Amino acid sequence: MASLDRVKVLVLGDSGVGKSSLVHLLCQNQVLGNPSWTVGCSVDVRVQDYKEGTPDEKTYYIELWDVGGSIGSASSVKSTRAVFYNSVNGIMLVHDLTNKKSSQNLYRWSLEALNKDSSPTGVIVSNGDYDREQFAENPVPLLLIGTKFDQIPENKRSEVLTRTAFLSEDFNAEEINLDCTNPRYLAAGTSNAVKLSRFFDKVRNPEFCHMTGFTDRKRFNFKSLHYD
Amino acid sequence: MSFVVDSVIMFTSQVLFFGFGWLFFMRQLFKDYEVRQYIVQVVFSITFAFSCTMFELIIFEILGALSSSSRYFHWKFNLYVILLVLIFVVPFYIGYFVVSNIRLLQRQKLLFACMVWFTFMYFFWKLGDPFPILSPKHGILSIEQLISRVGVIGVTLMALLSGFGAVNCPYTYMSYFLRNVTDSDILALERRLLQTMDMIVSKKKRIAMTRRQMYQRGEDQNKQTGFWGMIKSVTSTQTGSENLSLIQQEVDALEELSRQLFLETVDLQATKERIEYSKTFQGKYFNFLGYFFSIYCVWKIFMVKFWSQHISFILVGIIIVTSIRGLLITLTKFFYAISSSKSSNVIVLVLAQIMGMYFVSSVLLMRMSMPLEYRSIVTEVLGELQFNFYHRWFDVIFLVSALSSILFLYLAHKQAPEKHMTL
Numbered sequence: 001m002a003s004l005d006r007v008k009v010l011v012l013g014d015s016g017v018g019k020s021s022l023v024h025l026l027c028q029n030q031v032l033g034n035p036s037w038t039v040g041c042s043v044d045v046r047v048q049d050y051k052e053g054t055p056d057e058k059t060y061y062i063e064l065w066d067v068g069g070s071i072g073s074a075s076s077v078k079s080t081r082a083v084f085y086n087s088v089n090g091i092m093l094v095h096d097l098t099n100k101k102s103s104q105n106l107y108r109w110s111l112e113a114l115n116k117d118s119s120p121t122g123v124i125v126s127n128g129d130y131d132r133e134q135f136a137e138n139p140v141p142l143l144l145i146g147t148k149f150d151q152i153p154e155n156k157r158s159e160v161l162t163r164t165a166f167l168s169e170d171f172n173a174e175e176i177n178l179d180c181t182n183p184r185y186l187a188a189g190t191s192n193a194v195k196l197s198r199f200f201d202k203v204r205n206p207e208f209c210h211m212t213g214f215t216d217r218k219r220f221n222f223k224s225l226h227y228d
Numbered sequence: 229m230s231f232v233v234d235s236v237i238m239f240t241s242q243v244l245f246f247g248f249g250w251l252f253f254m255r256q257l258f259k260d261y262e263v264r265q266y267i268v269q270v271v272f273s274i275t276f277a278f279s280c281t282m283f284e285l286i287i288f289e290i291l292g293a294l295s296s297s298s299r300y301f302h303w304k305f306n307l308y309v310i311l312l313v314l315i316f317v318v319p320f321y322i323g324y325f326v327v328s329n330i331r332l333l334q335r336q337k338l339l340f341a342c343m344v345w346f347t348f349m350y351f352f353w354k355l356g357d358p359f360p361i362l363s364p365k366h367g368i369l370s371i372e373q374l375i376s377r378v379g380v381i382g383v384t385l386m387a388l389l390s391g392f393g394a395v396n397c398p399y400t401y402m403s404y405f406l407r408n409v410t411d412s413d414i415l416a417l418e419r420r421l422l423q424t425m426d427m428i429v430s431k432k433k434r435i436a437m438t439r440r441q442m443y444q445r446g447e448d449q450n451k452q453t454g455f456w457g458m459i460k461s462v463t464s465t466q467t468g469s470e471n472l473s474l475i476q477q478e479v480d481a482l483e484e485l486s487r488q489l490f491l492e493t494v495d496l497q498a499t500k501e502r503i504e505y506s507k508t509f510q511g512k513y514f515n516f517l518g519y520f521f522s523i524y525c526v527w528k529i530f531m532v533k534f535w536s537q538h539i540s541f542i543l544v545g546i547i548i549v550t551s552i553r554g555l556l557i558t559l560t561k562f563f564y565a566i567s568s569s570k571s572s573n574v575i576v577l578v579l580a581q582i583m584g585m586y587f588v589s590s591v592l593l594m595r596m597s598m599p600l601e602y603r604s605i606v607t608e609v610l611g612e613l614q615f616n617f618y619h620r621w622f623d624v625i626f627l628v629s630a631l632s633s634i635l636f637l638y639l640a641h642k643q644a645p646e647k648h649m650t651l
Contacts, residue, residue: 027436040490042483043425045432047440059440061433065425076497080490083418084425 007204008087011066012109013094014102018147021180022094023066026196031181038068041084048200062200064092071105071112078112085113090141090203095167097146097160097177103167106144110171114140141202142173143195150179174199234298241284242277249276257576268573271313271321275580278310279587286591311374314584318577319348325573352377375588379618382589385582387622391629395637409500417496421489428482435475442472592618 011019020042024032027044046062067084069077091113095103146164161177168175174195178185186193250273254263263269285303288294294302323344327337356377506512592615 039487040421041425041486043429043432045429045436047436061436063429074494074498076494076501079497080418080493083422083493 006063007060007089007200008063008065009090009092009200009203010085010088010113011064011092011094012106012113014096014099014105014109015068015070017094017096017099017102018180019066019068019094022092022145022147023064025180025183025186027064029183031183038066040068041081042066042068048197050201050204060200060204062203071108081112088113088140090143090199092143092145092199093171093173094145094147096148097164098148098151100163103146103163106167106171110142114138138172141199142171143199144168144171144173144175146175146177147180149177149185150182230295231298231301234294234302237294238281238302242281245277245280246273248280249273252276253576257579258572265325265573267321268325268576271317272576272580275310275313275318275584278306278313279584281306282310282587282591307375310584310588311378314378314581314588315349315352315374316345318581318584320345322574322577322581323348325577329571329574355380378585379589379592380621382585382587383592383618383622384625385586386589387625388629389586391626391631392633394626395630395633409496409503411500414493414496414500417489417493421486421493424482424486424489428479428486431475431479431482435472435479438472438475589618 011023013019015037018035020035020038021032023042023044024030027046042065044064044066046064048060048062050056050058050060065084067081069081073081091110093106093110095106144164144167146160152160164175164177176185176192176195178192184190186196250269253269253272258269281302285299285306288299320341324337324341327340327344356373
């Protein structure tokens, strides 16, 4: 069971969806008070305990690389951004639940990042179109995160959650829906926290997780998506 | 009967312009956002449609298409509508959306929006005082009062943009100015950027580790009792947090450096792409145009009279098309740079306002470039404004803008090569 010395996870998504707030929440366990534009890439480090309380307990650092910008940026910005996509162990795709276009753009974001991955296990997509089979074989673990959950009115929630369930199937990834200004969504013991630590385990130990595989993705139980 | 036919033609063309504005809004400006309030899209498309119709009327005037009475009617109609939109509709909606973004004022949105609009009207009216734009025989509520003020704002904007554009366009496209950028320059900069990111990561790991140790020690501290325990807790925490703030300062400095390196790399990549573009056929064509227009712009800066009115009219036509295209492109870039999902509505409306004022004052200024026989309709429709004032004002602002752009670009050009070039 090989584990990695350096664990790098990309946080991708459109401008303004809340990537910087999310990264701050994950790494500092605090809400970001004054979000501002991310120029280039901002990195933060999350301390993750593996097998806490057992003799095998280890502390890992997970680097979260929050890459700023929009998918429609100039090609000079895109080529510069590509230097951040090297040797990536996992990708967090962030979209705004109140903005459908940010969810649609995630296909293009994932292709941009996976196309540029220069490590030998990177997915090479030839024609730039979305192909579900290649996402199914993709060895880089993906996690789908929907933000601004609190801004969706009650009557629209099931519609939004159905849409994100389709999205998570397309990406072959787990999904988490939260509000970055409220730490309770990721409190210990919630299903969100469980999904998050499972994702980080996959990122750290890629071969181990290939053995266990994705077994219980398809249970979308709407009640468990609330924090409690 | 011909009036009805003419009106149908005008209406069809207006619908076409409206459709074009609608598509531009959806496909370009609001590509990454969701349109939640359709009123914004409608207002933008209406402003665009009526602005383009004004240019169309000028062209009809010169070509002699449609009958002159229906042309006159449509001129007046168009003018009233566009003034209504620019002075009442757009500012009111800008105020409304700005107020909606501020949480404190949510409840009395309409009231505050009206207050904002009255403030705008006050400053708009005051604008006319220092400028000698009206002859004294006009009443206070005449159409000339409104046009003159819209004209002043629009002309200033036009002159600023034209001055900058006249200097920037040759600078951008002429290969003489393109700095020589090689692949190794870009790779070296990218390597520095990644090294900086790695340093940031390692320092943040240290901070996280130190914080964790302090937290764990903090737990142990609570168990320690006695005199020595207290002393130890005070001293060790102090060094811990001092260290932390020192590393944090280093991290802040490195993050600022990484941002600068990122922007410089983007700049180099853009220059490299421009060099590659200049080697293509399209690039060479625009390079030639760049030389041509730079000569025309220099001539415009230093000379005043025209040697042939009709040639200048053709150039006016070209300038209309390229300036509309250039304006739309500039507005789009500006919009991408500063908008967010909250402020996108406000920004689009501001852009619509600028666009409308720009087009109205284009018509005012174009009067100078039009052959004499066609100037009369413009003079008749727009009333007796002091047109000469506008032309002089435009020339002054154009000159100021062009000279400051030259200075600015000279400084930027001089500074850049020292940073990137490998010796």
